[in-house]
Amino acid sequence: xxxxxxxxxxxxxxxxxxxxxxxxxxxxxxxxxxxxxxxxxxxxxxxxxxxxxxxxxxxxxxxxxxxxxxxxxxxxxxxxxxxxxxxxxxxxxxxxxxxxxxxxxxxxxxxxxxxxxxxxxxxxxxxxxxxxxxxxxxxxxxxxxxxxxxxxxxxxxxxxxxxxxxxxxxxxxxxxxxxxxxxxxxxxxxxxxxxxxxxxxxxxxxxxxxxxxxxxxxxxxxxxxxxxxxxxxxxxxxxxx
Numbered sequence: 495x496x497x498x499x500x501x502x503x504x505x506x507x508x509x510x511x512x513x514x515x516x517x518x519x520x521x522x523x524x525x526x527x528x529x530x531x532x533x534x535x536x537x538x539x540x541x542x543x544x545x546x547x548x549x550x551x552x553x554x555x556x557x558x559x560x561x562x563x564x565x566x567x568x569x570x571x572x573x574x575x576x577x578x579x580x581x582x583x584x585x586x587x588x589x590x591x592x593x594x595x596x597x598x599x600x601x602x603x604x605x606x607x608x609x610x611x612x613x614x615x616x617x618x619x620x621x622x623x624x625x626x627x628x629x630x631x632x633x634x635x636x637x638x639x640x641x642x643x644x645x646x647x648x649x650x651x652x653x654x655x656x657x658x659x660x661x662x663x664x665x666x667x668x669x670x671x672x673x674x675x676x677x678x679x680x681x682x683x684x685x686x687x688x689x690x691x692x693x694x695x696x697x698x699x700x701x702x703x704x705x706x707x708x709x710x711x712x713x714x715x716x717x718x719x720x721x722x723x724x725x726x727x728x729x730x731x732x733x734x735x
Contacts, residue, residue: 495612496619497597497638502607503631506583508560509538514605517543518551522600527590532582533562542572552576584629592622608635654722661718669711672697676708 504510509520524537542548548569555578556564563579582590589595589611598610609632613619619637626632665673675696680687690701697704 495597495614495639496616497610497612497636498619498623498634499598499636500609500611501633501635502585502609503605504583504585504607505630506560507585507607508555508558508580509602510605510607511558511560512551512554513603516551516554517547519601519603521602525596527582527586533579534582534586535563535577535579537567538576538578540574540576545572548572548574585626585632588625588630589622592618592625594618594622654725657722658718661715664714664718665711669707669714672704672707673711673715681708 513519519541521539521541522536526535527533528535540548540551542551552564552566552574555561555576560580561578562581563577565577567575567577569575592613594611594613596610597612600610601608611622613622616639623634662670672693676682676688676693679692679696681689681693690704693704693708694701
């Protein structure tokens with residue numbers, strides 16, 4: 495499988511237009527393409543900079559000429575889930591014409607989308623990218639040739655990957671910022687490029703406070719990681735057999 499991720503700007507996509515004019519972003523959760531009606535029905539997570547921005551985004555989306563359906567499924571503060579439908583865009587049609595397929599959720603913000611698509615052959619990928627360039631602006635961020643074994647490995651460990659992602663979400667904002675800063679500044683390198691004293695200057699708290707935040711973050715991630723070992727070990731045994 496040829497896996498391609500790209501930063502895409504479509505000129506006929508309602509979601510892109512709305513993120514270009516309002517302070518909202520979209521993250522696709524589920525989509526279904528109706529071939530007969532040439533219509534894409536999508537469940538989307540919508541996030542606004544605040545409650546007002548979210549409302550403005552909804553209004554702009556419903557007014558857009560390219561929208562064929564809109565339904566608010568749930569809303570909490572500045573985040574909501576919607577069900578919406580749009581017609582097939584040029585880029586969508588091009589990907590389908592060249593036997594491409596979606597391999598990951600779309601992320602739409604600031605007037606562009608991050609696409610994750612796959613193709614069975616290099617020639618199909620090359621033809622699709624060439625055709626896309628006629629009516630769309632895009633930049634290929636990554637392109638890789640995943641073997642069947644690598645693709646199967648990803649599919650078989652979806653639950654493990656989700657488990658680790660859930661562990662990341664368990665971190666508080668403070669724990670996440672502290673851990674990220676410690677990594678970026680080289681606290682975990684040997685020899686260390688940063689110390690607890692360095693981090694106290696960044697966060698303006700005591701060494702004890704920084705240390706506690708780091709330990710809590712490490713404990714949560716390590717406990718989650720260790721809990722996934724049985725899945726990895728079982729897979730290793732099956733491969734040896």
